[in-house]
Amino acid sequence: MGLLSRERTIAGPGFNRWLVPPAALAIHLSIGMVYGLSVFWKPLSQTIGITQPATDDWKISTVSLTFSIAIFFLGSSAAVFGRWLERVGPRQAGVAAACCWGGGFLIAAAGARSHQIWLIWLGLGVIGGCGLGLGYISPVSTLIKWFPDRRGLATGMAIMGFGGGAMIGAPLGDRLMRHFATPTSVGVWQTFVVLGIVYFLAMLSGAFGYRIPRADWKPAGWQPKPEARSMVTTHQVHVDQAWKTPQFWALWGVLCLNVSAGIGVLGMASPLIQEMFGGRLIGVPGALAQLTPEQRLDVASIAAGFTGLLSLANIVGRLGWASLSDSIGRKRTYMIFFALGAVMYALVPTAGRLNLLPAFVAIFVVILTMYGGGFSTIPAYLADIFGTQYVGAIHGRLLTAWSVAGLLGPGLVNYIREFQLARGVAPADAYNVTMYVLAGLLVIGFFCNLAVRPVNPKYYLPDQGTPVGGNLSAKGAQ
Amino acid sequence: MTESQPADDERATGSTSWVVVALAWIAVGVPMLWGVWMTLKKAALLFR
Numbered sequence: 001m002g003l004l005s006r007e008r009t010i011a012g013p014g015f016n017r018w019l020v021p022p023a024a025l026a027i028h029l030s031i032g033m034v035y036g037l038s039v040f041w042k043p044l045s046q047t048i049g050i051t052q053p054a055t056d057d058w059k060i061s062t063v064s065l066t067f068s069i070a071i072f073f074l075g076s077s078a079a080v081f082g083r084w085l086e087r088v089g090p091r092q093a094g095v096a097a098a099c100c101w102g103g104g105f106l107i108a109a110a111g112a113r114s115h116q117i118w119l120i121w122l123g124l125g126v127i128g129g130c131g132l133g134l135g136y137i138s139p140v141s142t143l144i145k146w147f148p149d150r151r152g153l154a155t156g157m158a159i160m161g162f163g164g165g166a167m168i169g170a171p172l173g174d175r176l177m178r179h180f181a182t183p184t185s186v187g188v189w190q191t192f193v194v195l196g197i198v199y200f201l202a203m204l205s206g207a208f209g210y211r212i213p214r215a216d217w218k219p220a221g222w223q224p225k226p227e228a229r230s231m232v233t234t235h236q237v238h239v240d241q242a243w244k245t246p247q248f249w250a251l252w253g254v255l256c257l258n259v260s261a262g263i264g265v266l267g268m269a270s271p272l273i274q275e276m277f278g279g280r281l282i283g284v285p286g287a288l289a290q291l292t293p294e295q296r297l298d299v300a301s302i303a304a305g306f307t308g309l310l311s312l313a314n315i316v317g318r319l320g321w322a323s324l325s326d327s328i329g330r331k332r333t334y335m336i337f338f339a340l341g342a343v344m345y346a347l348v349p350t351a352g353r354l355n356l357l358p359a360f361v362a363i364f365v366v367i368l369t370m371y372g373g374g375f376s377t378i379p380a381y382l383a384d385i386f387g388t389q390y391v392g393a394i395h396g397r398l399l400t401a402w403s404v405a406g407l408l409g410p411g412l413v414n415y416i417r418e419f420q421l422a423r424g425v426a427p428a429d430a431y432n433v434t435m436y437v438l439a440g441l442l443v444i445g446f447f448c449n450l451a452v453r454p455v456n457p458k459y460y461l462p463d464q465g466t467p468v469g470g471n472l473s474a475k476g477a478q
Numbered sequence: 479m480t481e482s483q484p485a486d487d488e489r490a491t492g493s494t495s496w497v498v499v500a501l502a503w504i505a506v507g508v509p510m511l512w513g514v515w516m517t518l519k520k521a522a523l524l525f526r
Binding site for chain 2: 013014015016018019022023025026029161164167168171205209301302304305306308309311312315361
Protein backbone atom coordinates (compact mmCIF):
# COMPACT_ATOMS: atom_id res chain seq x y z
CA MET A 1 0.00 0.00 0.00
CA GLY A 2 1.67 3.22 -1.14
CA LEU A 3 2.20 6.20 1.07
CA LEU A 4 -0.05 8.26 -1.19
CA SER A 5 -2.81 5.71 -1.59
CA ARG A 6 -6.34 6.52 -0.64
CA GLU A 7 -6.42 3.73 1.95
CA ARG A 8 -3.46 5.28 3.81
CA THR A 9 -5.38 8.53 4.24
CA ILE A 10 -8.39 7.06 6.02
CA ALA A 11 -8.53 8.59 9.49
CA GLY A 12 -8.18 6.44 12.53
CA PRO A 13 -10.41 6.66 15.57
CA GLY A 14 -9.87 9.85 17.50
CA PHE A 15 -8.82 11.94 14.53
CA ASN A 16 -9.93 15.53 14.96
CA ARG A 17 -11.67 16.78 11.82
CA TRP A 18 -10.52 20.35 12.53
CA LEU A 19 -7.05 19.30 11.32
CA VAL A 20 -8.32 19.00 7.75
CA PRO A 21 -9.19 22.68 7.07
CA PRO A 22 -5.63 23.92 7.83
CA ALA A 23 -4.27 21.22 5.51
CA ALA A 24 -6.62 22.47 2.80
CA LEU A 25 -5.67 26.07 3.56
CA ALA A 26 -1.97 25.26 3.14
CA ILE A 27 -2.73 24.20 -0.42
CA HIS A 28 -5.21 26.94 -1.28
CA LEU A 29 -3.06 29.73 0.17
CA SER A 30 -0.21 28.48 -2.04
CA ILE A 31 -2.12 28.20 -5.29
CA GLY A 32 -3.96 31.47 -4.58
CA MET A 33 -0.70 33.19 -5.53
CA VAL A 34 -1.90 32.95 -9.11
CA TYR A 35 -3.83 36.20 -8.44
CA GLY A 36 -0.60 37.83 -7.26
CA LEU A 37 1.52 36.92 -10.28
CA SER A 38 1.01 40.44 -11.63
CA VAL A 39 3.81 41.67 -9.33
CA PHE A 40 6.23 39.88 -11.68
CA TRP A 41 4.99 41.29 -14.99
CA LYS A 42 6.79 44.62 -14.84
CA PRO A 43 10.16 43.20 -13.66
CA LEU A 44 9.86 40.43 -16.26
CA SER A 45 9.39 43.10 -18.92
CA GLN A 46 12.79 44.55 -17.89
CA THR A 47 14.97 41.46 -17.51
CA ILE A 48 17.40 42.76 -20.15
CA GLY A 49 17.08 46.51 -19.67
CA ILE A 50 16.96 46.09 -15.84
CA THR A 51 15.91 49.68 -15.05
CA GLN A 52 13.69 50.15 -18.10
CA PRO A 53 12.43 47.93 -20.92
CA ALA A 54 15.04 47.25 -23.62
CA THR A 55 14.28 46.52 -27.27
CA ASP A 56 14.55 42.75 -26.78
CA ASP A 57 12.58 42.73 -23.56
CA TRP A 58 9.15 41.11 -23.42
CA LYS A 59 6.06 43.27 -23.46
CA ILE A 60 3.87 43.21 -20.37
CA SER A 61 1.02 41.83 -22.49
CA THR A 62 3.30 38.92 -23.47
CA VAL A 63 4.24 37.92 -19.93
CA SER A 64 0.80 38.56 -18.47
CA LEU A 65 -0.61 36.01 -20.92
CA THR A 66 0.78 33.49 -18.42
CA PHE A 67 -2.13 34.30 -16.08
CA SER A 68 -4.76 33.58 -18.73
CA ILE A 69 -3.06 30.30 -19.64
CA ALA A 70 -2.93 29.30 -15.97
CA ILE A 71 -6.64 30.04 -15.41
CA PHE A 72 -7.56 28.16 -18.57
CA PHE A 73 -5.61 25.10 -17.41
CA LEU A 74 -7.07 25.46 -13.92
CA GLY A 75 -10.60 24.95 -15.25
CA SER A 76 -9.58 22.30 -17.76
CA SER A 77 -7.53 20.19 -15.38
CA ALA A 78 -10.19 20.38 -12.67
CA ALA A 79 -12.73 19.08 -15.19
CA VAL A 80 -10.45 16.37 -16.61
CA PHE A 81 -8.81 15.13 -13.40
CA GLY A 82 -11.79 15.42 -11.04
CA ARG A 83 -12.78 11.80 -11.47
CA TRP A 84 -9.19 10.64 -11.05
CA LEU A 85 -9.07 12.59 -7.81
CA GLU A 86 -12.15 10.80 -6.49
CA ARG A 87 -10.48 7.48 -7.32
CA VAL A 88 -6.98 8.05 -5.92
CA GLY A 89 -7.91 10.30 -3.02
CA PRO A 90 -6.95 13.83 -2.01
CA ARG A 91 -3.40 13.12 -0.87
CA GLN A 92 -2.17 11.91 -4.25
CA ALA A 93 -3.93 14.82 -5.95
CA GLY A 94 -2.43 17.24 -3.44
CA VAL A 95 1.09 15.90 -4.03
CA ALA A 96 0.58 16.12 -7.80
CA ALA A 97 -0.63 19.70 -7.35
CA ALA A 98 2.46 20.51 -5.25
CA CYS A 99 4.76 19.07 -7.93
CA CYS A 100 2.99 21.01 -10.68
CA TRP A 101 2.76 24.37 -8.89
CA GLY A 102 6.19 24.24 -7.22
CA GLY A 103 7.78 22.70 -10.31
CA GLY A 104 6.04 25.25 -12.50
CA PHE A 105 7.81 28.05 -10.62
CA LEU A 106 11.16 26.30 -11.13
CA ILE A 107 10.55 25.93 -14.88
CA ALA A 108 9.51 29.58 -15.03
CA ALA A 109 12.72 30.47 -13.18
CA ALA A 110 14.70 28.75 -15.92
CA GLY A 111 12.66 30.71 -18.46
CA ALA A 112 13.30 34.03 -16.73
CA ARG A 113 17.03 33.29 -16.41
CA SER A 114 17.47 32.16 -20.02
CA HIS A 115 14.93 34.68 -21.37
CA GLN A 116 12.71 32.02 -22.92
CA ILE A 117 9.09 33.12 -22.66
CA TRP A 118 7.75 29.71 -23.66
CA LEU A 119 9.29 28.22 -20.52
CA ILE A 120 7.37 30.72 -18.41
CA TRP A 121 4.14 29.94 -20.24
CA LEU A 122 4.80 26.21 -19.90
CA GLY A 123 5.90 26.39 -16.26
CA LEU A 124 3.49 28.79 -14.59
CA GLY A 125 0.80 28.63 -17.28
CA VAL A 126 0.35 25.02 -18.40
CA ILE A 127 1.98 22.91 -15.68
CA GLY A 128 1.29 25.41 -12.92
CA GLY A 129 -2.29 25.77 -14.16
CA CYS A 130 -2.80 22.01 -13.85
CA GLY A 131 -1.46 22.30 -10.30
CA LEU A 132 -4.03 25.01 -9.63
CA GLY A 133 -6.90 22.84 -10.83
CA LEU A 134 -5.79 19.77 -8.90
CA GLY A 135 -5.02 21.78 -5.79
CA TYR A 136 -8.29 23.70 -5.93
CA ILE A 137 -10.55 20.66 -6.01
CA SER A 138 -8.36 18.34 -3.91
CA PRO A 139 -9.82 19.19 -0.47
CA VAL A 140 -13.42 19.95 -1.47
CA SER A 141 -14.86 16.46 -1.40
CA THR A 142 -12.89 15.55 1.73
CA LEU A 143 -14.03 18.61 3.66
CA ILE A 144 -17.66 18.06 2.73
CA LYS A 145 -17.43 14.49 3.99
CA TRP A 146 -15.86 15.61 7.29
CA PHE A 147 -18.38 18.41 7.79
CA PRO A 148 -21.76 17.12 6.59
CA ASP A 149 -23.31 19.32 9.26
CA ARG A 150 -21.43 22.46 8.11
CA ARG A 151 -20.58 21.96 4.47
CA GLY A 152 -20.57 25.66 3.65
CA LEU A 153 -18.27 26.56 6.51
CA ALA A 154 -15.88 23.76 5.58
CA THR A 155 -15.53 24.63 1.91
CA GLY A 156 -15.56 28.32 2.77
CA MET A 157 -12.50 27.88 4.98
CA ALA A 158 -10.51 26.24 2.19
CA ILE A 159 -11.65 28.40 -0.70
CA MET A 160 -11.05 31.51 1.42
CA GLY A 161 -7.38 30.53 1.14
CA PHE A 162 -7.45 30.74 -2.63
CA GLY A 163 -8.70 34.31 -2.37
CA GLY A 164 -6.05 35.11 0.25
CA GLY A 165 -3.01 33.55 -1.40
CA ALA A 166 -2.09 36.71 -3.30
CA MET A 167 -2.20 38.76 -0.09
CA ILE A 168 0.75 36.74 1.16
CA GLY A 169 2.49 35.88 -2.10
CA ALA A 170 2.44 39.31 -3.76
CA PRO A 171 4.20 41.26 -0.96
CA LEU A 172 6.49 38.29 -0.34
CA GLY A 173 7.43 38.14 -4.02
CA ASP A 174 8.01 41.88 -4.03
CA ARG A 175 10.35 41.68 -1.02
CA LEU A 176 12.24 38.71 -2.47
CA MET A 177 12.78 40.52 -5.78
CA ARG A 178 14.15 43.55 -3.92
CA HIS A 179 16.43 41.22 -1.96
CA PHE A 180 17.78 39.43 -5.04
CA ALA A 181 17.94 42.45 -7.35
CA THR A 182 21.45 43.45 -8.49
CA PRO A 183 22.69 45.92 -11.12
CA THR A 184 22.58 43.03 -13.62
CA SER A 185 19.42 41.21 -12.51
CA VAL A 186 15.86 42.16 -11.61
CA GLY A 187 15.80 39.22 -9.17
CA VAL A 188 12.81 37.43 -10.67
CA TRP A 189 14.29 34.02 -11.39
CA GLN A 190 15.79 33.74 -7.92
CA THR A 191 12.41 34.72 -6.45
CA PHE A 192 10.71 32.05 -8.56
CA VAL A 193 13.13 29.43 -7.21
CA VAL A 194 12.46 30.40 -3.59
CA LEU A 195 8.69 30.57 -4.09
CA GLY A 196 8.68 27.26 -5.96
CA ILE A 197 10.40 25.53 -3.05
CA VAL A 198 8.28 27.26 -0.40
CA TYR A 199 5.01 26.44 -2.17
CA PHE A 200 6.09 22.86 -2.86
CA LEU A 201 6.83 22.25 0.82
CA ALA A 202 3.69 24.04 2.03
CA MET A 203 1.47 22.09 -0.36
CA LEU A 204 3.21 18.82 0.44
CA SER A 205 2.57 19.34 4.15
CA GLY A 206 -1.07 20.11 3.32
CA ALA A 207 -1.41 16.99 1.18
CA PHE A 208 0.03 14.80 3.93
CA GLY A 209 -2.34 16.45 6.39
CA TYR A 210 -5.37 15.25 4.43
CA ARG A 211 -7.41 12.49 6.02
CA ILE A 212 -10.68 11.06 4.77
CA PRO A 213 -13.35 9.79 7.12
CA ARG A 214 -14.37 6.17 7.24
CA ALA A 215 -17.45 5.30 5.25
CA ASP A 216 -19.67 5.06 8.31
CA TRP A 217 -18.36 8.13 10.08
CA LYS A 218 -20.55 11.04 11.01
CA PRO A 219 -20.26 13.85 13.55
CA ALA A 220 -21.32 12.97 17.07
CA GLY A 221 -25.03 13.47 17.55
CA TRP A 222 -25.67 14.60 13.99
CA GLN A 223 -28.44 13.10 11.87
CA PRO A 224 -29.14 14.01 8.23
CA LYS A 225 -32.45 15.78 7.74
CA PRO A 226 -35.30 13.79 6.22
CA GLU A 227 -35.12 14.15 2.46
CA ALA A 228 -38.80 14.72 1.72
CA ARG A 229 -39.12 18.09 -0.04
CA SER A 230 -35.59 18.92 1.02
CA MET A 231 -32.92 20.44 -1.22
CA VAL A 232 -30.34 18.23 0.50
CA THR A 233 -30.25 14.69 -0.86
CA THR A 234 -28.97 11.63 0.94
CA HIS A 235 -28.61 9.85 -2.41
CA GLN A 236 -25.62 9.87 -4.74
CA VAL A 237 -25.40 10.85 -8.40
CA HIS A 238 -22.44 9.60 -10.44
CA VAL A 239 -20.29 12.29 -12.04
CA ASP A 240 -21.02 10.89 -15.50
CA GLN A 241 -24.76 11.22 -14.83
CA ALA A 242 -24.60 14.56 -13.04
CA TRP A 243 -23.67 16.58 -16.08
CA LYS A 244 -26.64 15.14 -17.97
CA THR A 245 -29.08 16.65 -15.47
CA PRO A 246 -30.66 20.10 -15.91
CA GLN A 247 -29.57 20.87 -12.35
CA PHE A 248 -25.90 20.70 -13.34
CA TRP A 249 -26.38 23.21 -16.14
CA ALA A 250 -28.54 25.48 -14.00
CA LEU A 251 -25.75 25.52 -11.42
CA TRP A 252 -23.19 25.99 -14.19
CA GLY A 253 -25.11 29.10 -15.21
CA VAL A 254 -25.37 30.22 -11.58
CA LEU A 255 -21.58 30.04 -11.13
CA CYS A 256 -20.76 31.47 -14.54
CA LEU A 257 -23.05 34.50 -14.22
CA ASN A 258 -22.12 35.27 -10.62
CA VAL A 259 -18.40 35.04 -11.43
CA SER A 260 -18.70 36.95 -14.74
CA ALA A 261 -20.18 39.97 -13.01
CA GLY A 262 -17.67 39.95 -10.14
CA ILE A 263 -14.54 39.18 -12.13
CA GLY A 264 -15.45 41.90 -14.61
CA VAL A 265 -15.31 44.65 -12.01
CA LEU A 266 -12.49 43.10 -9.97
CA GLY A 267 -10.14 43.34 -12.93
CA MET A 268 -11.18 46.92 -13.65
CA ALA A 269 -11.53 48.16 -10.06
CA SER A 270 -8.52 50.46 -10.16
CA PRO A 271 -9.26 52.34 -13.43
CA LEU A 272 -12.97 52.30 -12.60
CA ILE A 273 -12.71 54.29 -9.37
CA GLN A 274 -10.06 56.59 -10.88
CA GLU A 275 -12.13 57.43 -13.94
CA MET A 276 -15.47 57.73 -12.12
CA PHE A 277 -14.20 59.98 -9.33
CA GLY A 278 -11.04 61.51 -10.80
CA GLY A 279 -9.68 64.38 -8.71
CA ARG A 280 -12.51 64.08 -6.21
CA LEU A 281 -10.57 61.19 -4.65
CA ILE A 282 -7.95 63.68 -3.44
CA GLY A 283 -10.28 66.62 -2.93
CA VAL A 284 -9.39 68.33 -6.21
CA PRO A 285 -12.00 69.22 -8.84
CA GLY A 286 -11.63 67.84 -12.34
CA ALA A 287 -11.50 64.58 -14.25
CA LEU A 288 -8.51 62.24 -14.23
CA ALA A 289 -7.16 63.61 -17.51
CA GLN A 290 -7.05 67.13 -16.06
CA LEU A 291 -4.81 66.21 -13.10
CA THR A 292 -1.07 66.76 -12.81
CA PRO A 293 1.23 63.68 -12.88
CA GLU A 294 1.75 63.97 -9.11
CA GLN A 295 -1.98 64.15 -8.48
CA ARG A 296 -2.50 61.14 -10.71
CA LEU A 297 0.01 59.18 -8.64
CA ASP A 298 -1.95 60.05 -5.49
CA VAL A 299 -5.17 58.96 -7.17
CA ALA A 300 -3.50 55.69 -8.28
CA SER A 301 -2.39 55.00 -4.69
CA ILE A 302 -5.94 55.44 -3.45
CA ALA A 303 -7.19 53.18 -6.23
CA ALA A 304 -4.65 50.53 -5.13
CA GLY A 305 -6.12 50.80 -1.63
CA PHE A 306 -9.58 50.30 -3.11
CA THR A 307 -8.37 47.16 -4.91
CA GLY A 308 -6.85 45.87 -1.66
CA LEU A 309 -10.11 46.44 0.16
CA LEU A 310 -11.98 44.51 -2.52
CA SER A 311 -9.55 41.58 -2.08
CA LEU A 312 -10.37 41.51 1.60
CA ALA A 313 -14.09 41.66 0.86
CA ASN A 314 -13.65 38.74 -1.53
CA ILE A 315 -12.00 36.67 1.22
CA VAL A 316 -14.46 37.62 3.96
CA GLY A 317 -17.32 36.74 1.62
CA ARG A 318 -15.87 33.32 0.90
CA LEU A 319 -16.05 32.35 4.56
CA GLY A 320 -19.03 34.46 5.63
CA TRP A 321 -21.56 33.66 2.91
CA ALA A 322 -20.65 29.97 2.73
CA SER A 323 -21.10 29.68 6.51
CA LEU A 324 -24.39 31.55 6.37
CA SER A 325 -25.60 29.17 3.66
CA ASP A 326 -25.46 26.36 6.24
CA SER A 327 -28.24 28.17 8.10
CA ILE A 328 -30.38 29.69 5.36
CA GLY A 329 -29.76 27.14 2.58
CA ARG A 330 -27.74 27.35 -0.63
CA LYS A 331 -30.62 28.30 -2.90
CA ARG A 332 -31.63 31.21 -0.71
CA THR A 333 -28.01 32.34 -0.46
CA TYR A 334 -27.70 32.57 -4.24
CA MET A 335 -31.09 34.31 -4.40
CA ILE A 336 -29.56 37.00 -2.19
CA PHE A 337 -26.43 37.17 -4.36
CA PHE A 338 -28.40 37.70 -7.53
CA ALA A 339 -31.19 39.96 -6.21
CA LEU A 340 -29.01 42.14 -3.98
CA GLY A 341 -26.18 42.08 -6.52
CA ALA A 342 -28.40 43.32 -9.35
CA VAL A 343 -29.63 46.21 -7.18
CA MET A 344 -26.08 47.04 -6.12
CA TYR A 345 -24.72 47.13 -9.68
CA ALA A 346 -27.64 49.30 -10.77
CA LEU A 347 -26.85 51.78 -7.95
CA VAL A 348 -23.19 52.24 -8.93
CA PRO A 349 -23.79 54.95 -11.60
CA THR A 350 -25.96 56.90 -9.17
CA ALA A 351 -23.32 56.74 -6.43
CA GLY A 352 -20.72 58.00 -8.90
CA ARG A 353 -22.94 60.79 -10.25
CA LEU A 354 -23.80 62.03 -6.74
CA ASN A 355 -20.13 61.84 -5.70
CA LEU A 356 -20.96 59.45 -2.86
CA LEU A 357 -17.55 57.80 -2.43
CA PRO A 358 -18.36 55.93 0.84
CA ALA A 359 -21.53 54.53 -0.73
CA PHE A 360 -19.61 53.61 -3.90
CA VAL A 361 -16.96 51.76 -1.87
CA ALA A 362 -19.60 50.06 0.31
CA ILE A 363 -21.48 48.87 -2.78
CA PHE A 364 -18.37 47.27 -4.27
CA VAL A 365 -17.38 45.72 -0.94
CA VAL A 366 -20.79 44.00 -0.75
CA ILE A 367 -20.57 42.96 -4.42
CA LEU A 368 -17.13 41.41 -3.89
CA THR A 369 -18.24 39.52 -0.79
CA MET A 370 -20.94 37.93 -2.94
CA TYR A 371 -18.44 37.19 -5.71
CA GLY A 372 -16.26 35.29 -3.22
CA GLY A 373 -19.29 33.70 -1.60
CA GLY A 374 -20.35 32.34 -4.97
CA PHE A 375 -17.13 30.37 -5.29
CA SER A 376 -17.16 28.94 -1.79
CA THR A 377 -20.85 28.06 -1.58
CA ILE A 378 -21.06 26.17 -4.87
CA PRO A 379 -19.31 22.95 -3.65
CA ALA A 380 -21.80 22.66 -0.80
CA TYR A 381 -24.66 23.35 -3.22
CA LEU A 382 -23.41 20.53 -5.45
CA ALA A 383 -23.12 18.17 -2.49
CA ASP A 384 -26.69 19.04 -1.47
CA ILE A 385 -28.03 18.32 -4.95
CA PHE A 386 -25.84 15.41 -6.15
CA GLY A 387 -24.64 13.83 -2.90
CA THR A 388 -21.15 13.80 -1.43
CA GLN A 389 -19.65 10.77 -3.17
CA TYR A 390 -18.58 12.39 -6.45
CA VAL A 391 -18.80 16.02 -5.45
CA GLY A 392 -15.09 16.63 -6.08
CA ALA A 393 -15.33 15.42 -9.66
CA ILE A 394 -18.64 17.19 -10.29
CA HIS A 395 -17.17 20.40 -8.86
CA GLY A 396 -14.19 19.97 -11.16
CA ARG A 397 -16.45 19.84 -14.21
CA LEU A 398 -18.48 22.80 -13.00
CA LEU A 399 -15.33 24.90 -12.81
CA THR A 400 -15.39 25.14 -16.61
CA ALA A 401 -17.99 27.85 -15.86
CA TRP A 402 -15.16 29.80 -14.22
CA SER A 403 -13.04 29.54 -17.36
CA VAL A 404 -15.90 30.90 -19.46
CA ALA A 405 -16.63 33.64 -16.93
CA GLY A 406 -12.97 34.63 -16.97
CA LEU A 407 -13.40 35.54 -20.62
CA LEU A 408 -17.00 36.78 -20.51
CA GLY A 409 -16.81 39.18 -17.56
CA PRO A 410 -13.66 41.17 -18.37
CA GLY A 411 -14.51 40.99 -22.08
CA LEU A 412 -17.93 42.56 -21.49
CA VAL A 413 -16.59 45.28 -19.22
CA ASN A 414 -13.74 46.20 -21.57
CA TYR A 415 -15.80 46.01 -24.75
CA ILE A 416 -18.68 48.13 -23.45
CA ARG A 417 -16.26 50.70 -22.01
CA GLU A 418 -14.38 51.01 -25.31
CA PHE A 419 -17.67 51.22 -27.21
CA GLN A 420 -18.91 54.00 -24.93
CA LEU A 421 -15.66 55.95 -25.22
CA ALA A 422 -15.74 55.60 -29.01
CA ARG A 423 -19.24 57.11 -28.96
CA GLY A 424 -17.87 60.17 -27.17
CA VAL A 425 -19.13 59.33 -23.68
CA ALA A 426 -17.01 60.92 -20.91
CA PRO A 427 -14.65 58.43 -19.17
CA ALA A 428 -16.43 59.08 -15.87
CA ASP A 429 -19.70 57.84 -17.40
CA ALA A 430 -18.23 55.07 -19.56
CA TYR A 431 -19.00 52.36 -16.98
CA ASN A 432 -22.68 53.20 -16.45
CA VAL A 433 -24.05 50.96 -19.18
CA THR A 434 -21.62 48.21 -18.12
CA MET A 435 -23.09 48.23 -14.63
CA TYR A 436 -26.61 47.85 -15.97
CA VAL A 437 -25.48 44.97 -18.22
CA LEU A 438 -23.81 43.23 -15.28
CA ALA A 439 -27.00 43.73 -13.25
CA GLY A 440 -28.85 42.08 -16.16
CA LEU A 441 -26.49 39.08 -16.00
CA LEU A 442 -27.36 38.68 -12.35
CA VAL A 443 -31.09 38.77 -13.14
CA ILE A 444 -30.54 35.86 -15.56
CA GLY A 445 -28.53 34.11 -12.83
CA PHE A 446 -31.47 34.60 -10.45
CA PHE A 447 -33.70 32.58 -12.77
CA CYS A 448 -31.03 29.89 -13.27
CA ASN A 449 -30.93 29.49 -9.51
CA LEU A 450 -34.71 29.47 -9.34
CA ALA A 451 -34.67 26.51 -11.74
CA VAL A 452 -32.58 24.35 -9.39
CA ARG A 453 -34.72 21.53 -8.02
CA PRO A 454 -33.89 18.15 -6.49
CA VAL A 455 -32.52 15.68 -9.04
CA ASN A 456 -34.87 13.22 -10.70
CA PRO A 457 -34.47 9.90 -8.79
CA LYS A 458 -33.70 8.09 -12.05
CA TYR A 459 -30.18 9.60 -11.85
CA TYR A 460 -29.49 8.24 -8.36
CA LEU A 461 -26.97 5.46 -7.94
CA PRO A 462 -28.42 2.24 -6.52
CA ASP A 463 -28.30 2.45 -2.74
CA GLN A 464 -24.89 1.09 -1.67
CA GLY A 465 -25.44 1.87 1.97
CA THR A 466 -23.03 4.76 1.72
CA PRO A 467 -23.72 7.21 4.53
CA VAL A 468 -23.61 10.97 4.22
CA GLY A 469 -20.11 11.36 5.52
CA GLY A 470 -18.78 8.39 3.63
CA ASN A 471 -16.58 7.69 0.67
CA LEU A 472 -15.87 4.73 -1.49
CA SER A 473 -12.59 3.00 -1.98
CA ALA A 474 -10.94 2.99 -5.37
CA LYS A 475 -12.71 -0.24 -6.12
CA GLY A 476 -16.06 0.98 -4.88
CA ALA A 477 -15.75 4.18 -6.83
CA GLN A 478 -15.45 2.18 -10.04
CA MET B 479 -7.38 0.33 8.83
CA THR B 480 -10.24 -0.25 6.46
CA GLU B 481 -13.27 1.77 5.66
CA SER B 482 -15.59 -0.90 6.97
CA GLN B 483 -14.51 -0.51 10.59
CA PRO B 484 -17.28 0.59 12.93
CA ALA B 485 -17.71 4.23 13.67
CA ASP B 486 -16.73 5.72 16.97
CA ASP B 487 -18.40 9.07 16.90
CA GLU B 488 -17.35 10.38 20.29
CA ARG B 489 -13.71 9.51 19.95
CA ALA B 490 -13.64 10.66 16.36
CA THR B 491 -13.65 14.26 17.46
CA GLY B 492 -11.95 14.03 20.82
CA SER B 493 -8.62 12.19 20.85
CA THR B 494 -6.30 14.30 18.70
CA SER B 495 -4.55 16.76 20.95
CA TRP B 496 -5.94 20.27 20.62
CA VAL B 497 -2.33 21.47 20.79
CA VAL B 498 -1.72 19.79 17.45
CA VAL B 499 -4.86 21.35 16.03
CA ALA B 500 -3.84 24.78 17.35
CA LEU B 501 -0.35 24.45 15.87
CA ALA B 502 -1.80 23.52 12.47
CA TRP B 503 -4.05 26.57 12.53
CA ILE B 504 -1.20 28.82 13.64
CA ALA B 505 0.95 27.54 10.77
CA VAL B 506 -1.61 28.76 8.21
CA GLY B 507 -3.08 31.57 10.29
CA VAL B 508 0.10 33.57 10.85
CA PRO B 509 0.98 34.03 7.15
CA MET B 510 -2.66 34.80 6.42
CA LEU B 511 -2.83 37.47 9.13
CA TRP B 512 0.41 38.96 7.79
CA GLY B 513 -1.20 39.14 4.35
CA VAL B 514 -4.36 40.73 5.76
CA TRP B 515 -2.23 43.29 7.63
CA MET B 516 -0.28 44.20 4.49
CA THR B 517 -3.53 44.58 2.55
CA LEU B 518 -5.15 46.69 5.28
CA LYS B 519 -2.14 49.01 5.25
CA LYS B 520 -2.64 49.49 1.51
CA ALA B 521 -6.40 49.90 1.88
CA ALA B 522 -5.92 52.54 4.59
CA LEU B 523 -4.92 55.01 1.87
CA LEU B 524 -8.54 55.03 0.77
CA PHE B 525 -9.64 56.53 4.09
CA ARG B 526 -6.84 58.97 4.83
